[in-house]
Amino acid sequence: MGTKPLFFLGSSRDDLRAFPKKARQIAGHELFQIQQGLEPSDWKPVRAVGTGVREIRVKVKNAYRILYIAKFAEGIYVLHAFEKDTRRTRPTDIALARKRLRDLERARAARK
Numbered sequence: 001m002g003t004k005p006l007f008f009l010g011s012s013r014d015d016l017r018a019f020p021k022k023a024r025q026i027a028g029h030e031l032f033q034i035q036q037g038l039e040p041s042d043w044k045p046v047r048a049v050g051t052g053v054r055e056i057r058v059k060v061k062n063a064y065r066i067l068y069i070a071k072f073a074e075g076i077y078v079l080h081a082f083e084k085d086t087r088r089t090r091p092t093d094i095a096l097a098r099k100r101l102r103d104l105e106r107a108r109a110a111r112k
Contacts (some may be wrong), residue, residue: 003035005075009100016066016081018034023060027081030056034068034076046089053079057087065089067097069104077104 006014016027030040042057052071057063063084070076080097 001065004037006031006035006078007075008078009104010080010096012066012078012081012100014047016078019058019064019083020060020083023062023064025066026058026060027056029064030058031066031068031076031078034070041092046094046097048089048094049079050101053097053101067093069101072108079104 002039011097016024019027033040040054040056042059043054046055046067049067050069052069053067054070056066056068058066065080065082065084066078067080068076068078068079079100080093082093084093
């Protein structure tokens with residue numbers, strides 16, 4: 001199996017680039033693992049966003065999250081990347097990821 005391409009939706013690439021260097025390095029490694037068909041080292045499903053959406057958890061002083069979906073053949077879609085500053089994920093972060101997933105699903109349906 002080859003490497004699946006990564007697609008960043010909305011501002012997710014810029015948001016990820018805004019992470020501190022160490023968090024960015026860990027996030028990059030975790031995303032590369034996913035591209036290789038492997039599991040990231042620390043993740044959980046995020047059903048509140050949609051079926052198949054997962055969250056990579058990065059802890060470097062603060063907590064950082066990358067929400068992605070990897071169930072499509074054409075590649076892995078990064079929906080959202082953010083710093084988590086409370087125990088619960090903010091509703092605005094869930095809503096943004098949900099909107100990007102909906103837009104992605106509409107765009108994929110329109111291509112068929």
